[in-house]
Amino acid sequence: MLNFTTLPPLSLYIHYPWCVRKCPYCDFNSHAAPSSANKIINDQQRDEHYVSALIRDLEQELPSIWGRSIHSIFIGGGTPSLIQPEALHHLLSQINALLKISPMAEITMEANPGTVDQMKFTEFHAAGINRLSMGIQSFDDQLLQKIGRIHTSQQARQAIERAQLAGFDNINLDLMYALPGQTLESAIDDIQQAIVFETTHLSHYQLTLEPNTLFASQPPRLPDDDISYEMQIQSQHLLADAGFDHYEVSAYAKADKQCRHNLNYWQFGDYLGIGAGAHGKISDAAQQTITRRWKVKHPQDYMGLCSLSADGSLSADGSLSADGSTKIKTSSMLAGEQQLSRHDIGFEFMLNASRLTGGFDSELFYRQTGLAITQIESGLKKAVELELIEWHLHHIKPTQRGLQYLNELQAIFL
Ligand SMILES: C[S@@+](CC[C@H](N)C(=O)[O-])C[C@H]1O[C@@H](n2cnc3c(N)ncnc32)[C@H](O)[C@@H]1O
Numbered sequence: 001m002l003n004f005t006t007l008p009p010l011s012l013y014i015h016y017p018w019c020v021r022k023c024p025y026c027d028f029n030s031h032a033a034p035s036s037a038n039k040i041i042n043d044q045q046r047d048e049h050y051v052s053a054l055i056r057d058l059e060q061e062l063p064s065i066w067g068r069s070i071h072s073i074f075i076g077g078g079t080p081s082l083i084q085p086e087a088l089h090h091l092l093s094q095i096n097a098l099l100k101i102s103p104m105a106e107i108t109m110e111a112n113p114g115t116v117d118q119m120k121f122t123e124f125h126a127a128g129i130n131r132l133s134m135g136i137q138s139f140d141d142q143l144l145q146k147i148g149r150i151h152t153s154q155q156a157r158q159a160i161e162r163a164q165l166a167g168f169d170n171i172n173l174d175l176m177y178a179l180p181g182q183t184l185e186s187a188i189d190d191i192q193q194a195i196v197f198e199t200t201h202l203s204h205y206q207l208t209l210e211p212n213t214l215f216a217s218q219p220p221r222l223p224d225d226d227i228s229y230e231m232q233i234q235s236q237h238l239l240a241d242a243g244f245d246h247y248e249v250s251a252y253a254k255a256d257k258q259c260r261h262n263l264n265y266w267q268f269g270d271y272l273g274i275g276a277g278a279h280g281k282i283s284d285a286a287q288q289t290i291t292r293r294w295k296v297k298h299p300q301d302y303m304g305l306c307s308l309s310a311d312g313s314l315s316a317d318g319s320l321s322a323d324g325s326t327k328i329k330t331s332s333m334l335a336g337e338q339q340l341s342r343h344d345i346g347f348e349f350m351l352n353a354s355r356l357t358g359g360f361d362s363e364l365f366y367r368q369t370g371l372a373i374t375q376i377e378s379g380l381k382k383a384v385e386l387e388l389i390e391w392h393l394h395h396i397k398p399t400q401r402g403l404q405y406l407n408e409l410q411a412i413f414l
């Protein structure tokens with residue numbers, strides 16, 4: 001039995017599954033949008049249909065979070081910046097009508113520089129997006145080509161400037177390092193160029209070859225481990241000098257600009273997940289349970305659960321709507337759910353919290369899991385012996401070695 005006295009903070013994740021084309025390294029649930037020649041419906045209709053499905057999905061989730069307020073929203077993908085601004089407006093206004101959104105909520109959208117112009121940024125800002133996460137990856141045109149990006153470095157620079165001009169003052173830049181054929185100088189140059197824009201956040205990911213990607217079947221030549229490590233260490237120094245706090249394995253933020261949404265994941269908070277393949281994690285004080293839920297993965301199957309008729313209205317198969325003209329399909333978007341065991345909870349907490357460079361208090365473990373720290377005590381003691389964590393009184397923190405061998409550290413709790 002868990003023992004929740006209060007429930008963790010609650011976030012909302014919204015998945016948008018389309019991209020212009022699929023990048024060869026990417027294993028996200030993202031799909032190339034049909035080219036204009038092969039389109040059965042246009043982009044506007046597709047987005048309207050998808051937003052209708054998202055709203056249905058959210059309505060189905062409401063009973064699990066009655067009365068709770070949302071402290072952050074993250075629209076990820078895929079490439080959510082492809083969404084038509086009208087559809088985004090509709091989505092955010094429906095969310096506001098259905099949920100209690102905290103007035104200070106962080107509302108982030110991921111953006112690919114090859115999909116945005118000045119007008120779109122202005123419209124996204126007006127719709128209520130107050131934080132952007134931009135997929136820059138590198139400022140080196142040859143590398144951008146090698147990793148199959150749809151934009152040049154010039155477009156990436158322009159996109160950052162246009163976003164700032166549109167009023168966005170809270171921007172994350174995603175950079176990847178250890179790219180095919182990348183030199184140490186080039187990786188450092190990417191960081192130096194990113195710093196110039198004075199954005200509030202930077203995510204710095206080492207390129208990984210993920211199963212079921214083009215890069216996994218045709219692996220490019222990557223820098224060796226020593227060079228990759230040097231890229232990481234030198235980048236950390238440059239970012240620290242520029243005023244960025246390294247608060248999570250791959251995340252750097254200016255003062256008070258940590259990504260509140262991601263921080264909630266790493267601190268084992270609760271989140272609703274809506275959209276194709278989206279995952280959620282919800283604690284229940286009455287039942288004293290933590291449940292994971294995930295949605296139908298393929299966008300077509302997901303949208304098929306909420307079909308649109310030819311005139312764009314929601315089509316028939318369930319109950320009649322109020323005016324009797326349209327019927328709304330009511331099939332569940334849920335693909336599965338699982339109640340977490342005490343052991344799962346301990347492991348999943350550590351899987352997330354061990355990523356935080358500053359560590360966490362044992363009080364956080366109790367608050368977010370409803371369990372005493374003794375649940376993971378044997379794992380913590382083993383990790384201390386292996387010098388992967390430090391444990392002083394009520395504070396637990398990964399060592400430099402723990403951060404470097406994070407998989408080994410996390411495996412202790414499996
Ligand atoms: C959903 S994408 C961001 C938005 C948009 N789709 C884009 O790519 O511009 C999330 C980020 O994950 C990172 N990423 C994706 N696949 C990766 C991989 N195999 N290795 C390291 N980082 C990866 C990239 O930096 C990417 O910007």
Ligand code: SF4
Nearest residue numbers: 019022023026030078
């Ligand atoms: S644009 Fe982003 S989500 Fe889409 S395939 Fe490329 S990395 Fe993946």
